[in-house]
């Protein structure tokens with residue numbers, strides 16, 4: 516099993532390298548120097564078991580199974596609109612409620628981003644997107660700075676989306692931004708339907724993360740006057 520996982524990881528690394536080496540955007544680096552830009556993270560506690568595999572330079576394909584259907588829907592949308600390849604497998608104490616599972620999936624996904632970005636060499640670092648879904652409009656602004664800070668301005672009147680507590684979106688975003696080690700602002704401009712509002716937020720986050728994690732050919736080393744984003 517361990518050998519199989521390892522060979523899969525190596526395969527992913529090679530394909531990511533090949534893609535980066537042929538982007539044709541002027542970004543030239545020796546192929547041996549290119550980062551893998553993918554990560555596998557597992558975390559097991561008495562409350563949840565979470566497995567995440569993330570490839571930053573993906574095509575948006577996902578395999579998501581968290582036991583929380585609305586969260587599955589949001590993560591599929593996140594992968595699609597961020598062009599991340601994402602596998603998430605989670606099982607948690609849903610008999611208590613969805614809280615531990617939603618929060619821990621956010622945490623492990625954040626950790627996967629942090630690992631995949633390694634020392635953050637060459638990344639754009641900042642990203643922002645404003646995304647509508649019908650009447651809902653949401654902005655996400657990120658700075659993958661190494662400094663965790665969440666500003667969550669998403670007032671949602673409704674307590675529930677089906678069986679999903681809307682408050683858990685805040686918990687997910689806090690765990691995610693803390694673990695990536697980034698500044699995340701989420702601002703809701705308008706919206707009536709809570710499903711639309713939250714989906715617009717996840718899509719905005721996806722597009723902002725896609726920009727912030729992408730490589731800019733003009734950046735040598737780390738984009739910081741301090742010389743580090745850790």
Ligand SMILES: [Mn+2]
Pocket residue numbers: 588710714
């Ligand atoms: Mn939807």
